[in-house]
Amino acid sequence: MCLGIPGEVVEILDHDHLARVEVAGVRRTVNIGLVADEGVHPGDWVLLHVGFAMAVIDEEEAQLALASLQMMGQAYSDEVDAVRSSPVEGGFGPPNLVGGD
């Protein structure tokens, strides 16, 4: 739960601060509202915590984080299983969560 997992932004969705992100080999919809000020684009990397992007990182940091996570063994595979089992796929629709824009 405390692990930050890097994901690569594949597509910015039109509404509600959502983006398609490739994380741990699967594409998921995640909330990027908390990093919206940074102007996130496809190809950028974000650090995900429990389904939310908490920071924008560069590719170097993403690779470092992934390598560290893989060395954690069971803890990482549990987290990846958790990401994969997560049913959240956007689909909640509006309203806008983080307000203002």
Add this chain to the structure above:
Amino acid sequence: MRFVDEYRDPAAARALVARITDMAGDDHLKFMEVCGGHTHTIYRHGIEHVLPANVELVHGPGCPVCVIPMGRVDDAIAVASTPGVIFTSFGDMMRVPGGDGNLLEAKARGADVRFVYSPLDALRIALDHPEREVVFFAVGFETTAPSTALTLLRARAQGVTNFSVFCNHVTIVPPIKAILDSPDLRLDGFLGPGHVSTVVGNRPYRFVPEQYGKPLVTAGFEPLDILAAIAMLLDQLRQGRCEVENQYSRVVRDEGNPRALAVLAEVFELRPHFEWRGLGFISQSALRLRPEFAPWDAELRYEVPGVRVADPKACQCGEVLKGVIKPWECKVFGTACTPATPIGTCMVSSEGACAAYYNFGRLHREVSVALSR
């Protein structure tokens, strides 16, 4: 993996260790790493064994699973056992023992306990089951609290009434202060947490140098990050400086994540006090829902016993969390208490000092003992 090699380069590590050894001289120095992720890196890579013997790393209370007291687990089980409730939790919390078993055992007794990856998953379950009451067991420092806050804002915006949060979010600064105030431990500086600082930034740590005269360096999670941060702490000590520095500037900004801080302030307020395993009650150290969010506050909606439960006598998690003893110094470490059958929280979470040491550290220790013979 070009970047990774750069951060695990043995020559660079040796150079840093030589610098640390040189600067440390003959002084016995103790630095605390606050974050469970750092503890993990230190044991995983055997960092404590490459450092000179007089530079000691002590592990702090930065694993949010480890610091939840047994009474709160019992409260969670009480809510989970309420008829009609679907109780949702991160996987890490499922095996944390309370006074009366853990959530998995409550599930075996018939409670509807489900594990979720994200608080949004819990909200999704509530939307899918309008006839049931869904409760989310919220734990974590400022790294996960913004996610709970956004989920609550969504629940309110969508008028979801069958969803509530059992809030156990804690904040990072008060336990650091409690440790600095504790007479048990003399520290020479801190490795500041990595992920939490992406949210809160570096500013909240300024009291550490300003009021307590100890340096703090926010550090990344690679072995070279840890060594570089230790060297930065020593630089400060040797140059007579004392300040907050950021070794992990490739991710952490001084101001943190302003949007995340804004949603935290909108949804949560500080509790007057909260019990931490091992550290006791610490004032203004945890978050609860603001009165506007009362309809979504599980503590108001359910009968929560709120009984304080003392830790088992044999368990020394409290002393481990304060850095007073090392995991292997606990009486039950590796015998009665293992990751498969944990007695204390530090053995449950992969970021707990005991589990990290059990899984990785003891092997390094055995090797280094063998080499020193």
